[in-house]
Amino acid sequence: MAVTPPGSPEATQGLRRRVFDPIICENDDDTHLAASGVEGRFFASGRDYESAFVNHKYTEKEKEELQKYDSLDYLPPWSDAYQAWLRQQPKRLDWDRWVMMGLIGFSVGFLGFLLHQFIDLISETKWDVATDLLEKGLGVAWIFSIGYSLIFLLPGVALVVWYRPSAAGSGLPELIGFLNGTIIRHIFNIRTMFVKFVSCVFSVGSGMPVGPEGPMIHLGGLIGAGLSQFKSDSLGIKPDYFKRFRNSEDRRNFISAGAAAGVASAFGAPVGGLLFSMEEVSSFWNMKLSWQTFFCCMVATITTDLFNSAFSAFRYQGYFGMFRAESNIMFQVDSTLTTNILAFIPSAILGCMGGLLGALFTFLNLKIARARRVLLSKIANPSLKKVMRCLEPCLILVIMVTLSTLLPAAFQCTKFQCYETYKGQQQITAEGSPECATATLGDNIPPRTEDTVSRYTCSPGVYFTGNDVTTTNKTYNEVATLLFVTGERAIKHLFSRGTHNEFDIGSLMTVLVFYYFLACWTAGTSMSSGLVVPMLLIGGLYGRIIGQAMVNWFGVNSQNNPNEVYWSWIDPGAFALIGAASFFGGVSRLTMSLTVIMMEITNDISFLLPLMTAIMFAKWVGDYFTHPLYHALLELKCIPFLDSEPVVYMDGSHLLNLELFRASDVMTRDVNKLNPIVSVRALCELLLHTQHGGFPVCVPPAAGTQEESVYFGLVNRLEILMLLQYPDVFIDTPENQQTENKSGAKLRLDYQKVHIDRLTNASEVYATLEKYLDREDMKDKSLDLTPYINRSCLAIPDTFSLHRTYIIFRTLGLRHLPVVNERNQIVGVITRKDLMGFKLEEKLNGKAVNTLEHLNDGDKTTLETSA
Incomplete structure (x- = not known):
């Protein structure tokens, strides 16, 4: 790995992007992707015209973007600090979890009610007035429709472009990526929630060919993330209520429930919301979460229907609490028909048409997105680029309003x-x-x-x-x-x-x-x-x-x-x-x-x-x-994602059976290892010269022996960076680096500060690391990592099945998976990027060819599996 000199701009940017500000390929800066080979390969069908059973082809620049994302570890690190923090928490009860699910469901349901009422108010006013103006002429109705629509669309677009680009689109890809285990910037920020709501109301109400259901799912996830943590970094609010939910595992589950409640509120479909979250959004699921999510969806639907009935009783003729089918069922069918066996023939034809037109829709959408990036990358002025982003929806709106108003004539x-x-x-x-x-x-x-x-x-x-x-x-x-x-x-x-x-x-x-x-x-x-x-x-x-x-x-x-x-x-x-x-x-x-x-x-x-x-x-x-x-x-968007089942082809034709490969075939070698007690300067050098998110900790051998260090556990980068901010936790460097009493080490920093408060200022932390390298008094200072070593970090032998490695990694939502040899010595680490489909193909193709050369024709079928 190339070494980046400490203090260089590259080191500063790499540290900030990798550790403190995990990114999303946001809409306000796609120049780096447009220059990644997309422009030259814009019309190459292999970019977007690819079966769901093959892996996406990434360019080299896009692979670099993939590496900039950090991953989540949904299992808390089982360390001395974690156990001490856990003992201080209130007795684990289930009632507070059900209360939180109810709060999320109610909040999502009420937000869904507001969203639809505002959209209906804006859109119905537009069409009612435009209909009346038709008597004065098509031109008058056309001018009014365009002016009225632009008044709402422009603020909705400007908020996204200038204030919060992460609120663009439906938010579903980012939500899916996060729940799959990738940290994505700003998608659960309260500012994103505000912009998302306002922009959705204005864009849908203005008459654009879009709908509110996708953003509603993202808003549900936002509410699930915010309410469950019961704090806001943007507002500086951090009460002690529900603080035991402030961990990545509970946060993930509440986000999944919030997304399901968003579907339930948007469609009036509580069971559909549960199944949607299970099938499409969430990568991790269990039966207990199913019951709780079902309850959350039920509360969300009841809340939306109840407020709709109240609003209907207030605005129109009706009664509070009366759930009328025409109001609460989106597309109520007035009569049912008898199904005939012959109906399956046109149904199959419609299914084939849906598959073809749906694939074409996806293909064209991706091509338009790449063309948009190429065109915007040619604009050097950032402000002009943002103006162009605002003008594009306005142009679509003018075309849409023109067609709606004049085409019927x-x-x-x-x-x-x-x-x-x-x-x-x-x-x-x-x-x-x-x-x-x-x-x-x-x-x-x-x-x-x-x-x-x-x-x-x-x-x-x-x-x-x-x-x-x-x-x-x-x-x-x-x-x-x-x-x-x-x-x-x-x-x-x-x-x-x-x-x-x-x-x-x-x-x-x-x-x-x-x-x-x-x-x-x-x-x-x-x-x-x-x-x-x-x-x-x-x-x-x-x-x-x-x-x-x-x-x-x-x-x-x-x-x-x-x-x-x-x-x-x-x-x-x-x-x-x-x-x-x-x-x-x-x-x-x-x-x-x-x-x-x-x-x-x-x-x-x-x-x-x-x-x-x-x-x-x-x-x-x-x-x-x-x-x-x-x-x-x-x-x-270059967001790392692990599908439920890996698909790896050899030479693009033969589907490989991953049970015939080992974990050692894909692991990252040359791992940076740490001792339980390590000098401060060595840690600073390590953090400034590498971008690894975690480091295996190995116990050094006894003095005078020829043995190698043995794997003990893992400590992540964030823990080390947090600890280095507090000089009072440093100790004098001992002559013997071994830790004789691993479980009795002093807790020098609260688990709450390390894993819940987290880092907030990358520049200050970077400056602190630079100072430590120059200070003479830090030469003899060390840091005892023992209280923060995750001793339950899973490790597998290098001979372990690759297919089962993939299942374990994805099912448990891991971030790092150390690989050891028969003597329990670290030989490699597997991360999310190592298990992505294209990466597996790169690493396994050569090994598969070598294996096939030593097999006769009859044995080759054991390595190959027909697609």
């Missing part, structure tokens, strides 16, 4: 329609047919047009009110019904049942093309936003197209015709629901949680099996082309 108005029977029969409109004009689902009247469609500039018509009133047909605009409204209202129209010919295929296709590419472009811009609403809308559009095509081919069923009951499952709204789930699954590759969420947000169980079919096909097809979107964004 290119389409003719459509009459309200009611269909009496099967194809070949004449359709009956409202004129001259009072039964059709007043019919609703449930009557013996055929499907009809919804009353809530957008009139736009079309003729309002006259309702049938009696024999004395001449009735005329109302008309509406199909494209305006999907674009001149909020995204959630458009999805409700697509999911509506019994509206067989409410939308024409041409209108649906036009909206699909424009909205697809705008949503893909918007994802990744510098604002807080989510993708759930766009994914549901896009999937609902092509699902409705398939459903409408089936109606055109097979005709419209009539409830009056018993012969056509067999075909009653052909409903465009039902296939819009299946299409929405398929695209959601094709982008995210979720399965269990997605199925439950779709059931909970529609209250429709009749199409469960076709829905599951579409989701499974979407996952299978999507995995063949790209990684899941959130995992792909982890790779784009």
Whole structure:
């Protein structure tokens, strides 16, 4: 390893970046990544067009970015200091943990209520006024819509760009990376929470093709992190309540519960929130956490529904505590249909379409993100670069508002329609047919047009009110019904049942093309936003197209015709629901949680099996082309991530069986070892010249023997740096460096200060280390590390199975895994970066080739496993 001279700018920056300020590849500085080979390989398909079963290809610069991240150790160091601190804590009870889960659930539920109410207030005001202005002309409505939207969008974007870049996007990749074991800067800061909330309200309310659900999940994790620690470094608040939860393991569990509560509040889906956190967000789980998270999700959903009912009773006609389905279920389905075995055929087709379009969405999103980095890297002025980041969402907004306001004018108005029977029969409109004009689902009247469609500039018509009133047909605009409204209202129209010919295929296709590419472009811009609403809308559009095509081919069923009951499952709204789930699954590759969420947000169980079919096909097809979107964004942001199961190929073709390799094949050698008592100067030199996060401690052999030092435990870098800030803990260097009484060493610093208070000022600590190297009185000073040695740090023999090494490391959430030989002497250390897929391929490919050369053809299959 190259040595960086102490005091150099490189040493200062390396110390600050590595130890005190673990980074995220933030949106305000991507120049280093743009210069990493991305620009030259922008159109190379191997960068983003790669199956989920192969490892991502990182450039050399990106590998350097990976190395800058520090990892979490979810198991507290079992040392003398930790045990002494543990004895001082209150008796371990479970009731306070349940109380904390309830507090998190209530807080997330109330925040979700506020988020949706503010968004609805802004967006409904915009569309109501714009609708009234249509009577004065399209130009007036267009100018108002753009001005009104920019008033809200600009502050939301500016807060992210100038104040807190870590609040951009949905926050899900960063949340997943953190819960996988990687420290990511600022994602659980109270300032991030404020910016996230405000930016999400403004961006969604302004009419951008985004949704609030992704940010709501991040906000739930933020609340889980903040409430469980019951302190704030930004506000300088640090009370003693719940201080026993101030450790990485409990913090991780509460963040997982908060994220699940965010899903529960955003969708009104408590079971879906639990499964989402288990399936996608969290890497570590147990049954006890399942019960507690279930309780947290339940409290969050009840809180949101309760405040919604109170607000509805206050603002509209209603009663406090009455949970009305149309208010608390996002996309309430008014009627259910009988499922037919034939429905599985179009469901499978929709699943394949969802996988293809979802993979394309991921591919294009990554390409746009890389292009954005390349273009911004060419701007030398940082302020100008931030201005450009603000202008990009504004440009998208202008295009979106223009399409929403002016595109419907290119389409003719459509009459309200009611269909009496099967194809070949004449359709009956409202004129001259009072039964059709007043019919609703449930009557013996055929499907009809919804009353809530957008009139736009079309003729309002006259309702049938009696024999004395001449009735005329109302008309509406199909494209305006999907674009001149909020995204959630458009999805409700697509999911509506019994509206067989409410939308024409041409209108649906036009909206699909424009909205697809705008949503893909918007994802990744510098604002807080989510993708759930766009994914549901896009999937609902092509699902409705398939459903409408089936109606055109097979005709419209009539409830009056018993012969056509067999075909009653052909409903465009039902296939819009299946299409929405398929695209959601094709982008995210979720399965269990997605199925439950779709059931909970529609209250429709009749199409469960076709829905599951579409989701499974979407996952299978999507995995063949790209990684899941959130995992792909982890790779784009250079955040280290360990998947549940390692996948390693030899020469890109043969899947290797890791059970046939050893831990020694991937470990990092030439480890820096420490004695239990070590001089202060040696520690300063070590910390300034290396960036390792932990150091094995070895007991030196007895004087006069030829034995080597034996592994004793591990001490991490943070502990040493904290101890070096307090000169009163130093001791005079003894003649014999051995520690005769390992368990009776004096505790020289409280565990609370080392592991909970942590370091806050990198520059001061660096300056202190530099001073120690120059001070003469430090030549004879040493530091006794014995009280802080983690004696329960797992260690494995160098002959240990590599596959089982990976499972142990990831399952326990380790940060360092020392490797010892048969004499219990340190020979290497395994870290998170050593076990990443691309790193395993680099280290194992040569060994696998050498192994295969000594095997005959019949034995090669024992080393290779077919993909």
